[in-house]
Amino acid sequence: MTSKLYWQDSHQIHFDARIASVATKDADLIVELDQTAFYPTGGGQPCDYGLINGIEVLNVEITDDERIFHRLKGNPGFEPGIQIKGVIDWNRRLDMLQQHSGQHILSQAFFQLYGAETKGFRIVDQATEIDLTLEAPPEEIETAIHKAEDLANQIVFSNRQVRLHEVSPEEAAKLPLRKESFIPDCVRVVEIEDFDWSPCGGTHVKRTGEIGLIAIRAWERAKRMTRVHFVCGARALREYRAAVGITDAVSRRLSVGRDEVESSLARLQDDNKKLSRRVRELAQLEANLTAERLLGAGIELNGKRVVTCSFDDKDFEDVKLIAHRLVDRESVIALLAAIEGDSVRLVFARSADVDEDINNLMKTACQSIGGKGGGKPDFAMGGGPVPEDVSNFLTSLISSGMRN
Numbered sequence: 001m002t003s004k005l006y007w008q009d010s011h012q013i014h015f016d017a018r019i020a021s022v023a024t025k026d027a028d029l030i031v032e033l034d035q036t037a038f039y040p041t042g043g044g045q046p047c048d049y050g051l052i053n054g055i056e057v058l059n060v061e062i063t064d065d066e067r068i069f070h071r072l073k074g075n076p077g078f079e080p081g082i083q084i085k086g087v088i089d090w091n092r093r094l095d096m097l098q099q100h101s102g103q104h105i106l107s108q109a110f111f112q113l114y115g116a117e118t119k120g121f122r123i124v125d126q127a128t129e130i131d132l133t134l135e136a137p138p139e140e141i142e143t144a145i146h147k148a149e150d151l152a153n154q155i156v157f158s159n160r161q162v163r164l165h166e167v168s169p170e171e172a173a174k175l176p177l178r179k180e181s182f183i184p185d186c187v188r189v190v191e192i193e194d195f196d197w198s199p200c201g202g203t204h205v206k207r208t209g210e211i212g213l214i215a216i217r218a219w220e221r222a223k224r225m226t227r228v229h230f231v232c233g234a235r236a237l238r239e240y241r242a243a244v245g246i247t248d249a250v251s252r253r254l255s256v257g258r259d260e261v262e263s264s265l266a267r268l269q270d271d272n273k274k275l276s277r278r279v280r281e282l283a284q285l286e287a288n289l290t291a292e293r294l295l296g297a298g299i300e301l302n303g304k305r306v307v308t309c310s311f312d313d314k315d316f317e318d319v320k321l322i323a324h325r326l327v328d329r330e331s332v333i334a335l336l337a338a339i340e341g342d343s344v345r346l347v348f349a350r351s352a353d354v355d356e357d358i359n360n361l362m363k364t365a366c367q368s369i370g371g372k373g374g375g376k377p378d379f380a381m382g383g384g385p386v387p388e389d390v391s392n393f394l395t396s397l398i399s400s401g402m403r404n
């Protein structure tokens with residue numbers, strides 16, 4: 001069993017220890033120490049990083065029988081029995097202290113205000129998450145979140161003392177532990193003065209002021225619970241900077257003040273909707289006119305009018321529209337193509353009173369250019385590599401496919 005220096009003092013970053021055992025994993029050395037200030041991954045909190053005799057510590061893990069193993073980068077050839085000097089990466093440790101103590105406070109705030117229990121907790125790369133038994137309509141959850149955030153920050157700003165108690169299970173049972181976190185083999189309780197008592201093996205701040213700020217960044221429903229994402233301390237500052245940066249960039253683009261960004265964007269979206277509607281109307285109008293013009297240039301074949309045309313300046317959606325307008329008339333077959341760089345997109349259609357199988361014709365066309373396509377007997381689409389002469393290609397389909 002490794003003695004946990006981080007339990008007594010989460011602010012100790014330098015320590016001496018003796019190597020209890022060594023092992024190798026791939027090219028790395030795994031070192032067990034008699035005592036350590038390195039926090040091993042567990043209880044929702046990732047492990048500490050740092051150095052052992054100047055060698056980088058990549059990972060720290062604890063076994064069920066409380067032995068702590070440090071994975072070093074490479075193999076410096078350390079032997080059991082030698083004395084080492086360890087140093088903890090303080091920036092990462094401080095980050096973990098801020099998130100973890102912040103979590104205890106926020107969980108207690110949700111519990112005091114709404115009786116919501118914390119069923120899960122994880123510190124991840126960008127934020128910290130708790131899963132709460134908090135159920136309400138979205139607007140009420142928004143309000144609940146703001147109230148809990150306010151209460152949590154009052155506790156931070158009042159700079160309360162954080163005390164660590166090593167207790168027997170009997171002593172633990174007498175403490176006002178947060179219900180959801182009660183564990184029968186509790187040996188260590190973290191107390192946030194007059195606010196929260198939680199069994200916990202993690203590293204914590206000495207006073208709540210060290211957390212700086214607790215800011216909730218998002219929430220969602222997950223696994224029939226409310227998952228709250230929040231950031232504390234330096235993470236909250238980074239999040240604030242990023243948020244202000246984005247808002248400022250958008251407000252500069254819109255040439256309005258920060259407060260007007262939302263209304264300005266709403267206006268822009270509104271204008272955009274109106275413009276899109278107008279563009280659709282104009283596209284219909286243009287499709288009608290183009291269909292009219294193409295009909296005039298069509299070929300008469302067995303009582304049907306066959307229209308072929310290839311476009312290199314039109315969107316395929318517009319070409320489809322023209323095909324529809326053409327076959328709205330009686331006895332029309334439309335074979336249209338849109339050239340897009342090295343490829344061609346095809347749309348073939350026929351009027352309801354024509355019995356030609358357009359889908360068959362599309363398959364023949366696609367086969368001959370080495371492309372793919374299909375659809376219904378009266379409307380089919382396809383495409384492939386662009387043939388050398390698209391107009392000729394379309395006209396040749398009339399002679400090859402529609403002789404009957």
Ligand SMILES: [Zn+2]
Nearest residue numbers: 199200201202
């Ligand atoms: Zn904890």
